Amino acid sequence: MAGGSGLRVWGTALGGVMVVLAVLTGCAGPFQYYEGTGLHDVTAAEVTGGWDNVEGTRVVLREDGTALLEKLDGQDFDFEDGWRLSGAGTWQLSDGDGGQVVRLALTSRTRVEQRSPLMVADTSTPEPPSTYAWRFYVDRDEHDEPKLFFFYGDPDVGNTYVMTRETGS
Structure with a gap:
């Protein structure tokens, strides 16, 4: 009888560990640890130029490594703060x-806007940053054109924030 009791305690302990592991890993969604598209053949010349987003965002990546940003939202959880930054900065393809x-790094902020108040959950959002850095993954669309x-x-x-080549670029 003592052997059966020890086995039951062991089974209960193991079950408890499994529950804890399930809870801890349940919060890690598929994109939380995203490692990239696996794409390695895009050139700097292919990403140089203007990029748009359906939300009115515009980014211009210049050949000299400088950039202009207009109404660019924050990435990851910063998006929920509702600010949109405009200004000048630098970029690098790595x-x-x-x-x-x-x-992409914003080094000189010229303007801050807020998305629609309906999209901003909390009115006590922190002050928008004066500088900020984004990391755009590089991929190709169905026409083999780069997208960010x-x-x-x-x-x-x-959720993905997609930038496509500006019409005429």
Whole structure:
């Protein structure tokens, strides 16, 4: 009887550990640890130029590594603060194990706007940053043209903020 009791205690302890692990890993959505598109063949010339988003965002990546930003939202959880930044900055195309990314840095903020009040959940949002850095993943669309994107909001959801080549660029 003592052997059966020890087995039951062991089974209960193991079950408890499994529940704790399930709770801890349940919050890690598929995009929380996104490693990239695996793309390694895009050139800096292909990403140079103007980029748009359906929300009225415009980003211009210049050949000399400088950038102009207009109404660019924050990425990840910063998106929920509702600010949209405009100004000047720098950009760089880099390549890592997971694929290529465009690193964009706002160095001189010229304007801050808020998205529609209906989209901003909390009116006590922190002061928008005067400088900010984004990491755009580089991918290709169905026509083999480059596109840039980052994740916004809760990483468990996997919402993407997609920038497409500006018409005429």
